[in-house]
Amino acid sequence: MKAGSHLEKMFAAGHFAVTGELGPPRGADAGHIHEKAKYLKGIVESVNVTDNQTAVVRMASMAVCRLLLDMGIEPNLQMVCRDRNRLAIQADLLGASALGIKNVLCLSGDHQKFGDHPQAKNVFDIDSMQLIATCKKLRDEGKLINDHECEGVPQYFIGAAVNPFADPFDFRVTRLAKKIKAGVDFLQTQCIYNMEKFRTYIQQANDLGLTEKCYIMAGITPLKSVGMARYMQKFVPGLDVPEDYIERLKGVDKKKQGDEGIKIAIEQIQEVKEMKGIAGVHVMAIEWEERVEEIVSGAGLLPRPEVS
Amino acid sequence: MVVAESKPIEEILAMVADFDKILLTGCKGCVTVCNAGGQKEVGILASALKIARKKEGREIEIEEITLERQCDPEYIDQLEEPIAKNNYDAVLSMACSVGPQYIAKRYEDTLVYPCLNTTFIGGALEHGVWAEFCQACGSCGIHNFGALCPIARCAKSLLNGPCGGSAGGKCEISPETDCVWHLIYERMSRLGQLDKMANVVMFKDWTTSRDGGPRKIVREDLKQ
Numbered sequence: 001m002k003a004g005s006h007l008e009k010m011f012a013a014g015h016f017a018v019t020g021e022l023g024p025p026r027g028a029d030a031g032h033i034h035e036k037a038k039y040l041k042g043i044v045e046s047v048n049v050t051d052n053q054t055a056v057v058r059m060a061s062m063a064v065c066r067l068l069l070d071m072g073i074e075p076n077l078q079m080v081c082r083d084r085n086r087l088a089i090q091a092d093l094l095g096a097s098a099l100g101i102k103n104v105l106c107l108s109g110d111h112q113k114f115g116d117h118p119q120a121k122n123v124f125d126i127d128s129m130q131l132i133a134t135c136k137k138l139r140d141e142g143k144l145i146n147d148h149e150c151e152g153v154p155q156y157f158i159g160a161a162v163n164p165f166a167d168p169f170d171f172r173v174t175r176l177a178k179k180i181k182a183g184v185d186f187l188q189t190q191c192i193y194n195m196e197k198f199r200t201y202i203q204q205a206n207d208l209g210l211t212e213k214c215y216i217m218a219g220i221t222p223l224k225s226v227g228m229a230r231y232m233q234k235f236v237p238g239l240d241v242p243e244d245y246i247e248r249l250k251g252v253d254k255k256k257q258g259d260e261g262i263k264i265a266i267e268q269i270q271e272v273k274e275m276k277g278i279a280g281v282h283v284m285a286i287e288w289e290e291r292v293e294e295i296v297s298g299a300g301l302l303p304r305p306e307v308s
Numbered sequence: 309m310v311v312a313e314s315k316p317i318e319e320i321l322a323m324v325a326d327f328d329k330i331l332l333t334g335c336k337g338c339v340t341v342c343n344a345g346g347q348k349e350v351g352i353l354a355s356a357l358k359i360a361r362k363k364e365g366r367e368i369e370i371e372e373i374t375l376e377r378q379c380d381p382e383y384i385d386q387l388e389e390p391i392a393k394n395n396y397d398a399v400l401s402m403a404c405s406v407g408p409q410y411i412a413k414r415y416e417d418t419l420v421y422p423c424l425n426t427t428f429i430g431g432a433l434e435h436g437v438w439a440e441f442c443q444a445c446g447s448c449g450i451h452n453f454g455a456l457c458p459i460a461r462c463a464k465s466l467l468n469g470p471c472g473g474s475a476g477g478k479c480e481i482s483p484e485t486d487c488v489w490h491l492i493y494e495r496m497s498r499l500g501q502l503d504k505m506a507n508v509v510m511f512k513d514w515t516t517s518r519d520g521g522p523r524k525i526v527r528e529d530l531k532q
Contacts, residue, residue, distance in 0.1 A: 081464075082464070108464055108466060108471050109464075110473075110480075111463050111464060111473075111480060111481050113463075113481045113482075114480075114481075122464070124464045124465045124466070125514065126511055126512075127464070127465075127466045127468050127469075128466075128471075129467075129468035129508055129509070130467070130468070130508075130509075130510060130511055133508065133510065145511060161472065162472070163471075163473075166470065166471070166472045166473065166475060167474050167475055167476055167477065167490060168470070168474075168490055168494075171470065171493050171505070174502075174505060174506050175468075175470075177506060178468060178506060178507075178508050181506075181507075181508050182508045190472055237473040237474075237475045237480035238472045238473050238474065238480065
């Protein structure tokens with residue numbers, strides 16, 4: 001065991017793991033967290049807490065992670081390199097460990113151009129690859145980037161994200177391999193819609209033996225409507241939404257499009273579950289936490305197995 | 309070269325709103341090459357300011373001079389006579405921001421204003437189009453990236469790109485911006501160096517960059 005988190009134990013026991021996601025509020029209301037998180041409790045192993053996602057200021061990921069722990073929910077602390085330099089990153093990592101946070105997800109971060117403070121100065125002192133290496137060094141060597149020894153060594157189960165649908169496609173598996181080389185334990189993919197392309201990607205990873213070196217979780221985001229599907233297709237860089245899904249949503253009554261989106265998500269989970277090299281799913285139901293149970297249950301993944 | 313562009317005329321007019329007589333100084337260095345602050349642009353700006361002020365009913369007297377370079381004390385000295393003789397209300401510089409700082413240092417009692425926004429170290433892509441190529445990090449390692457700079461040309465200065473926002477060779481921040489990591493990938497592929505891209509590039513030392521404080525180069529062999 002590297003950190004002994006619940007998520008890590010689920011993988012270690014050979015279970016197909018499920019994680020969820022929660023976006024903190026644009027304000028100081030802790031009640032908001034309780035309201036959203038209650039839908040995820042017992043339904044997923046652990047919950048990603050986003051870090052100023054899409055470069056919009058929100059309640060601090062670390063604070064929300066602690067609120068989740070108080071609710072008996074295991075958090076995955078997302079951390080981006082956009083907003084902090086190596087001093088702040090390491091300080092936050094040490095603090096997170098002290099607060100009982102065991103899963104960390106290392107990300108570069110969306111450019112602030114997309115966010116609510118486009119006038120901000122970005123940092124990018126280190127990148128996501130180096131952030132993975134930082135966590136590993138802290139955990140395995142008990143040392144900071146500058147080789148200074150820590151008093152009290154933090155334990156993390158180290159995660160990161162991969163996007164099989166960004167370009168150049170041929171480099172994507174190399175980048176996955178780099179993240180493993182840097183020290184990642186588990187990976188969550190970008191939302192998958194183009195299943196054929198995803199199959200090719202995972203096949204490449206299997207061929208290189210990469211899926212045996214870390215746990216890969218397929219990213220699933222249910223489509224709420226034709227409008228959302230179109231938006232993701234046109235405006236989210238590095239996302240690939242095939243026309244088939246949009247046609248399928250169009251084929252049902254507007255009020256039923258959400259239900260159809262849930263159905264698609266369930267089918268996708270069942271499909272990736274059968275793929276060699278996929279160790280779990282990461283369900284990102286954006287502002288739709290109340291439907292996660294239906295998705296996980298529909299995919300035949302409830303109740304969640306117990307591990308000790 | 310240092311690439312700069314003119315400030316909006318309204319901003320410059322606001323700077324000189326209280327003045328009746330100014331000296332407008334150009335530079336024959338980088339800003340002449342990038343058509344922002346050479347002799348020609350000095351003439352154009354002077355005319356534009358005069359016309360605007362005439363319209364307002366308060367004419368302004370502008371003398372023009374374009375120095376060999378404004379980043380060299382030797383040429384800044386050439387302003388001594390006109391400044392001493394003419395009692396200007398202010399001196400405006402059309403050099404990169406080094407120029408007005410040199411003038412301010414040399415002429416302590418003179419008000420100095422910049423007319424350009426100094427933008428980046430770069431070059432022309434075509435006539436009338438310039439792009440950034442260098443961020444002056446002070447420790448060049450572009451040979452590790454197919455001789456292309458990810459620090460200046462990647463929106464996130466990633467050393468292990470391309471990130472998940474690279475699509476069709478373009479950066480996530482704009483379809484007008486090339487993804488330099490896509491270019492690096494293509495070039496290293498052509499050079500048979502893709503294996504190098506599989507290595508994790510570790511932490512950059514930023515002490516040689518602006519982060520280490522204002523920089524200075526001392527060449528003992530050249531000092532007198």
